[in-house]
Amino acid sequence: MDVLATRPRAILCDVDGVVRHRDTTLAKTIEDDHGLPNGSIAKAALAPDLLQQAVTGRLDEHEWLSQATDRLAEVPAARQRAAAALAEWARPLGTVDHTVLGMLATVAQTVPVALLSNGTTRLESDLQDLGVTNVLGTLINSARIGHAKPSEEIYRAAAERLGVPLDQCLLIDDTQSYVDGARRIGMPAVLYSGHESLRRVLAAVPNPEKAGGAHS
Template identity: 35%
Template structure:
């Protein structure tokens, strides 16, 4: 529903590096023990040829871990590579409560809030661990690349998000920490926010969610 005077009528948000953040300390310790510089495992794991099949739901967690192990072969023994891959796959994470609070306020103000994320096939379990499902659910809809088989910035995932939001593309605010994903949303007519910190989101939500204080 379009509300006169509002800049947008739905919020479409990314997950990682906007809502969810990871604690990489254990992985970095294991990498140091293996004689690897920090970030070595992630560099292999998130290379497009290894990461994108997972994000599209084409491979399992176990298969992903195996590709990580083989990608690290020659630097560490295969079994050590599997160990590092499993540590990465099970890395602890948390939700930024400031951002969660802002999105809850947006929903309370009548704006649909949708999650639009390049995600693993076990996203539902992760959202439950974050406390963002069930009675305390944060999202009106969850669009996962692993379920849809397409990843941002493919326009198809954005068009499906707009359809589920129930408003026109130009009435959607799209929030993401990656420039190419924001640019793709803007190209479809959405308002884009390149996220860096909670203050960025608070500033753009204020006139819509807290109009009397903006």
């Protein structure tokens, strides 16, 4: 993660893989418990064509999981087992990285900070239940925008939402293709790689005490 040459006027931060983390071993455990082939949950639920519909709002959470169930169930008699496995997989909210959340909250005293995520229609309730939106209240969810990273439309919509020129926003994301997509249209972006590198990047934003108080 590079140290920035200029100070950003707004921060856009990814959710999953940065602020929130999920148990990557859960799917295998559930597959084993339900007698499903390893990798079958991801193959069904995260198939690019289906996931794209979910994160752009063309399918809501229930519709996405229902269609994933159809794909996971090899025969009609197996649908109940597939539905139970997917419900168990989708249920956990994940865990919050409070160190990252704290760093973003400090920066938010100086410049606008928003979460920018390729999420489903359930994302708002998840972050509310996890207490994230009590700290960072601005969420830009691809399912509500109708476009997902790395499309330029979602980056432009995010900058407009914050009222800051696109080239003065900074995207922090753990997916290289999303970082590349932002950079292609002139939005500074860095690849998240951990706490220490994030601290160095956020050092480009002035300390609120030195900046003379919170942003307006």
